[in-house]
Amino acid sequence: MHYVSTRGNAPALDFEAVTLAGLADDGGLYVPETWPRFSHAEIAAMAGLSYAELAQRVMRPFVGQSLTPERLLDLTTTAYGRFAHAAVTPLKQLDERQWLLELFHGPTLAFKDVALQLLGLLFEEFLARRDDHLTIVGATSGDTGSAAIDAVAGRAKVDIFMLHPHGRVSDVQRRQMTTVLDGNVHNIAIDGSFDDAQATVKRMFNDAQVTGRFAIAAVNSINWARLMAQVVYYFAAALQLGAPQRKVAFAVPTGNFGDVFAGYVAAQMGLPVERLIVATNINDILHRALSSGDYSAGSVTPTAAPSMDIQVSSNFERLLFDAGGRDAALIAAQMKHFEATKALQLTNTQRAAMATLFTSARADAGAMVAAQRWAYAACGEVIDPHTAIALHAARTIEGLPDDVPVVTLATAHPAKFGDAVHAAIGERPALPARVGDLFDRPERFDRLSGDYATVRDYVTARATPRHG
Numbered sequence: 437m438h439y440v441s442t443r444g445n446a447p448a449l450d451f452e453a454v455t456l457a458g459l460a461d462d463g464g465l466y467v468p469e470t471w472p473r474f475s476h477a478e479i480a481a482m483a484g485l486s487y488a489e490l491a492q493r494v495m496r497p498f499v500g501q502s503l504t505p506e507r508l509l510d511l512t513t514t515a516y517g518r519f520a521h522a523a524v525t526p527l528k529q530l531d532e533r534q535w536l537l538e539l540f541h542g543p544t545l546a547f548k549d550v551a552l553q554l555l556g557l558l559f560e561e562f563l564a565r566r567d568d569h570l571t572i573v574g575a576t577s578g579d580t581g582s583a584a585i586d587a588v589a590g591r592a593k594v595d596i597f598m599l600h601p602h603g604r605v606s607d608v609q610r611r612q613m614t615t616v617l618d619g620n621v622h623n624i625a626i627d628g629s630f631d632d633a634q635a636t637v638k639r640m641f642n643d644a645q646v647t648g649r650f651a652i653a654a655v656n657s658i659n660w661a662r663l664m665a666q667v668v669y670y671f672a673a674a675l676q677l678g679a680p681q682r683k684v685a686f687a688v689p690t691g692n693f694g695d696v697f698a699g700y701v702a703a704q705m706g707l708p709v710e711r712l713i714v715a716t717n718i719n720d721i722l723h724r725a726l727s728s729g730d731y732s733a734g735s736v737t738p739t740a741a742p743s744m745d746i747q748v749s750s751n752f753e754r755l756l757f758d759a760g761g762r763d764a765a766l767i768a769a770q771m772k773h774f775e776a777t778k779a780l781q782l783t784n785t786q787r788a789a790m791a792t793l794f795t796s797a798r799a800d801a802g803a804m805v806a807a808q809r810w811a812y813a814a815c816g817e818v819i820d821p822h823t824a825i826a827l828h829a830a831r832t833i834e835g836l837p838d839d840v841p842v843v844t845l846a847t848a849h850p851a852k853f854g855d856a857v858h859a860a861i862g863e864r865p866a867l868p869a870r871v872g873d874l875f876d877r878p879e880r881f882d883r884l885s886g887d888y889a890t891v892r893d894y895v896t897a898r899a900t901p902r903h904g
């Protein structure tokens with residue numbers, strides 16, 4: 437399996453190289469050259485596998501020669517052994533049609549753990565072969581940072597520099613990052629929004645002065661391996677609900693378009709997906725793009741669902757590329773235009789292809805709270821604000837066939853956003869025991885201005901150069 441850039445002007449890479457890479461050299465994102473496809477019989481044969489086995493089965497075609505099937509199974513077994521629920525991503529029924537897929541049973545209480553626990557092991561595996569040192573640079577709206585830090589803290593061949601927008605992540609999110617005191621963990625609070633932090637990181641990936649000296653890797657969902665790991669739970673949920681005989685719809689709370697793009701990949705691989713419902717909060721660039729073709733970034737308004745307070749959705753480029761017939765020259769031109777003007781217009785081909793699978797919805801604060809109250813009053817479920825946005829979309833979507841179940845991806849544990857949950861339903865969810873004495877531990881982070889050179893100099897002064 438080889439991976440190619442969405443902008444068509446970077447070398448093709450194998451799985452090992454794409455895992456260790458950041459952006460492609462041409463500024464694009466890597467995607468598999470072709471989608472592996474399972475037959476109905478192959479999908480039917482996945483029923484009853486453990487999560488670790490299913491993960492190995494679904495990911496094997498993407499991994500290609502980079503890992504033996506046995507070694508891949510070792511890694512998925514280790515990664516998913518750290519989850520607090522035996523099913524890893526348990527599915528819960530809310531009513532006749534609505535289901536919740538709980539993705540927050542990992543160490544840092546959000547779905548990011550599902551991919552990052554594995555990614556940490558993949559880094560270690562591939563670095564051991566190369567005897568190299570990796571410098572992870574990432575931006576987080578809260579959950580990627582904590583999950584990535586948990587996955588690599590204390591590992592010898594990795595340094596991690598994680599930028600979060602100062603004052604715009606929840607206390608639990610911040611503490612899950614800043615109370616990890618290992619020497620290879622560097623937390624940076626920058627002034628500005630997540631989009632500002634992400635723009636700084638992207639610039640560093642394109643800065644030859646940095647990439648020439650350091651092996652810079654990504655843990656954001658621009659990293660292909662992350663999306664690959666997320667494809668698995670779409671299979672897990674659909675199999676439980678009767679796939680491949682029965683179609684399933686998914687409602688996905690969306691920010692950087694990584695999670696829902698994994699659903700798109702599952703559909704390309706042959707999973708019978710009736711619909712992917714892209715749910716946004718009032719930072720609704722994706723809702724506007726999918727409903728009217730207008731992908732234009734406004735300014736970010738902070739909400740109770742901070743992990744979705746994003747106006748530039750990195751992975752949307754992958755969909756533009758694939759749905760637009762894989763025309764790399766078109767994507768390069770569209771993205772160049774977007775980078776210059778913060779706006780691009782989808783082509784009719786792109787819009788028509790997206791409309792066959794995607795629907796979108798936007799939830800404001802009132803709709804979000806109403807969904808939390810409904811889940812609590814009608815089903816006894818306490819859900820976090822991000823999950824609530826998707827549940828709102830799941831319950832209001834029109835035109836689905838009657839027999840199609842709708843699975844809402846529950847992306848965070850409600851205790852990660854305890855204040856918002858308390859404000860919505862009057863109950864404060866308890867932090868699970870696995871996060872321990874989070875509020876008693878000392879914090880460590882540096883606060884920097886969002887200025888690019890300041891952040892770059894901070895990183896290059898502390899990172900370990902690549903070997904050789």
Ligand SMILES: *Cc1c(COP(=O)(O)O)cnc(C)c1O
Pocket residue numbers: 546547548579580657689690691692693694695696743744822823847848
């Ligand atoms: C990251 C995150 C999202 C958004 O996921 P994307 O892959 O960026 O679209 C939604 N909910 C929570 C809790 C998250 O941490």
